[in-house]
Amino acid sequence: MPAHHEQHPALPPVSRQSPAELGGPGSVLLRQRRDHAELDRLMNAHRAAAPGGPERDRLWHDFVRLVFSHAFAEETVLWPVLRRVAPDGEELTARVEEEHQAVNDLLARVEKAPGDPRRQEWAEEAFRFVREDIRDEEDVLLPRLRATLDDRQLRRVGAAWEAVRLSAPTHPHPAVSRRPPGNALAGIPLSGFDRLRDRFPTAGPTARRTALALGALAATGAVVLGARRTSRRR
Incomplete structure (x- = not known):
């Protein structure tokens, strides 16, 4: 089940803060809130679109693309920062990674x-996880990030977050690590392939099997490269 966290009384949620309070234009907090609003709209x-119609299919594809590019940017850029600056950052990010x-x-x-x-049932379950x-x-x-980073730092993190989001994978790859460097190493080949799939959404079973095989290959390559880096540091 999704994790439930208690809100710290001294830290108001970002939904109640003004753009200036969140660091101004370019802040990672504003970029996050923008994507969250778009996910909610999608x-x-x-849910309101006609079942089986082209509009519902289009909305689903848009939702999937945004979910994965957004989460990938969080896991690559944002959560490593939180783990460095917050005493409980490891626990918090581990929980949200489980949701992802x-x-x-x-x-x-x-x-x-x-x-x-059962596709719609699974979709509704995914929606519940995303909302949580x-x-x-x-x-x-x-x-927590707002409490520990100044406006300039939030904008700097925001620029890195946006760059990663725009080049991130846009489809599910369950075997890929949720943390750097594994996710970043695997994301490079997966992103290019995913974006080809987005341009040709009617690809058949062969294309889907190829995507799964590429995901497994990228994940394996990430593990190997990560192991090599670890052995070099010893």
Whole structure:
């Protein structure tokens, strides 16, 4: 089940703070809140769209692309910063990474079973995880960053976050690590392949099997490269 965090009384959620209070234009907190609002819009629009229609399919693809590019940027840029600056950063990020993995697994299940009647049930379950994840981040994790980073630092992190988000994978890859350097190493080949899939969304089973094989290969390569780096440091 999604994690529930208690809000620190001295740290108001980012949803209640003005743009200036969140670091101004370019702040990672504003960029996060922008994506969260768009995810909420897509989930609501998907639920309201006609089942089986092209509009619902389009909204679903937009939702999936944003979920994975957003989460990848968090895991590559944002959560490592939180682990450095917050005493409980390790615990907080481990919990939200579990939420990300649950969403990844659900959306992978949807993607691998295009004709399964349970797809909408799985989609609704993924929506619940995403909404809980957004609440945890806006009420607990992001306020911790606001409390420890100044405006200039928030904008610097925001620029790095945006650069990663724009080049991130856009489809589920459950075997890929949730943390650097493994996720970043695997994300390079996966991102290019995912964006080709986004341009040709009607690809058949062969393309899907190729994507899964590439994901496994990228994950294996990340593990090998990570092990080599570790052995060099010893």
